[in-house]
Amino acid sequence: MIICLCNSISDKAINVAVNNGANTPSLVYKSCGAKPQCGSCTEYIKHEIYQVQTAEK
C-alpha cells in the first residue's frame, strides 16, 4: 500500500526505513530518497516509528 502519495513510498518501505534506524519522519524520507512534500503522511510515519520503538522495549 502506498502511504506517501507525493513520493510513492509504500508502508513496507517506511517499515524498512524505521527498522534501519530512521527515528524521525525526515530521516524516513531521507532513507527513501525523498523529501517531505504535503506532509499528510507524517502521522502514519510517526505512528510507525512509535510502533517500532515500543516493540523494541
Ligand code: FES
Ligand atoms: S503524502 Fe507524503 S509528503 Fe505528501
